Amino acid sequence: MSLADKVLAVNNDLPIRTDQRVHSGKVRSVYWLTEADSKRLIEEKGYDVAADAPLAIMVISDRISAFDCIWHGEGGIHGVPGKGAALNAISNHWFKLFKEQGLADSHILDIPHPFVWIVQKARPVMIEAIARQYITGSMWRAYEKGEREFCGIDIADGLQNNTKLPELLITPSTKGILKGIPGVQEVDDVNVTRKNIEENFAAFNFTSASHIADYERLLKEGFDVISAELAKLDQIFVDTKFEFGYVTDKAGNEKLIYMDEVGTPDSSRIWDGPAYREGKIVENSKEDFRQLLLKHFPDPDILLNKDRMEERSALARDNALPEAVLMQISKTYTGIAEKIVGKPIVLSENPKQEIIDILREQYDLID
Incomplete structure (x- = not known):
């Protein structure tokens, strides 16, 4: 299986049962469950929410955005390997800590898969x-x-x-x-x-x-x-x-x-x-990717100047970044995630199929 297959780039085409349009952001897609499925899950799983609360399946992707554009790489790699799992793992870790320390709850009710949250409408x-x-x-x-x-x-x-x-x-x-x-x-x-x-x-x-x-x-x-x-x-x-x-x-x-x-x-x-x-800044965040892009292209003003948005969009669309660049960013994301959660971030072999299987078998949400 190629590296491109292990990257979840498109996350708004899953056969999750919904009667609403799928909302797709830069990184996550949200599938609002039917009223019947929301009520059923609240009852079956015992979620601490109102009986009629709307629930959604939130699916993260490995897409990477910077300077208001989505970037891609050579070999059909439309994201950063491990990025989605790393982001979810880090958020899950902090949300759990907040709750344990009595700060506040989060919108997450359940975590069926490293790429997936079941959330309540807020x-x-x-x-x-x-x-x-x-x-x-x-x-x-x-x-x-x-x-x-x-x-x-x-x-x-x-x-x-x-x-x-x-x-x-x-x-x-x-x-x-x-x-x-x-x-x-x-x-x-x-x-x-x-x-x-x-x-x-x-x-x-x-x-x-x-x-x-x-x-x-x-x-x-x-x-x-x-x-x-x-x-x-x-x-x-x-x-x-x-x-x-x-x-x-x-x-x-x-x-x-x-x-x-x-x-x-x-x-x-x-x-x-x-x-x-030692007087050096080493970024363990997306800022590392932004700085890399500023050095990669000969005219960084395109990325920094809001008046040049058309040129910037063309730059992101027409330039496939070297695989080595995406793997360097992958190392940044998975490296800091592994430090925070204390265990390896494992790349799924086929993330989309895994998500479908779990949501079908454990939640009965696949048509």
Whole structure:
């Protein structure tokens, strides 16, 4: 079996029983189960959710996106071997730790396969909750140009690139396009202040203004849990993005939960500790792939300049990356995952067929 066969590139064509359109994002596809199947599984499996809660099968892929494009490799390799399993394994590990330490639940109810989650429908908080422990990347570029206010928070002068901030900084941005909020642009992923959120909490999907402090607490506590665990592995948790939502449990209580993914190389920057102490930055995250692309192509401005999106899309479409590049990124993802979860990430021989077999035999969800 070729390497291309072991990569799950297309994940929106599985014969999972659904009466809705499959929603396919950059990396994951979501299959909303029929009302009958949702109710049956809640009863059969004893999930702690409302009896009528909609459930979905969420299937990860090995696709890799960077600079708002999906990239591929030579030999028909349309993803990074092991990436999907690595991302899910890392998220599963942190979500479990959060629950054990009494922080909050996640949207995940069951994990049938390394590529698959059974999730409950949540009402998302419309915030990309970003926390930063070090100044680097886009924040450093803005700081270097003289910017000292980030999301309504003033930052001191005299900071150096890639150094630790005086305290954990929360720099939220919008999730999707939010309309009618004074002072907030109607575009996706625009920075907002805490004051913006407080004065328009309902527009951000908060049930109550008091829940803003709850999301900040869960963000900080979640960040601290991951940071402390990574420190034991001599890895540095630099910055990350969390997402939150509301669900209702079996007893009818509404609660704020973690959703999407947490502490992964796709949603976070993780640096190697020994290299950092020697004055070098070794990325154990997707940033490694971004930097590799910037060096690989002769004109990096295409990747960095939003006005050149058409050229950038053509670059991703027309250039198959060398297999060695994809394997280097595979090593980054599986390497940090194996450190975190303490066991090997095994590549499936035929991931799609494995998923179909498990969902048919154990969950009766395949037509």
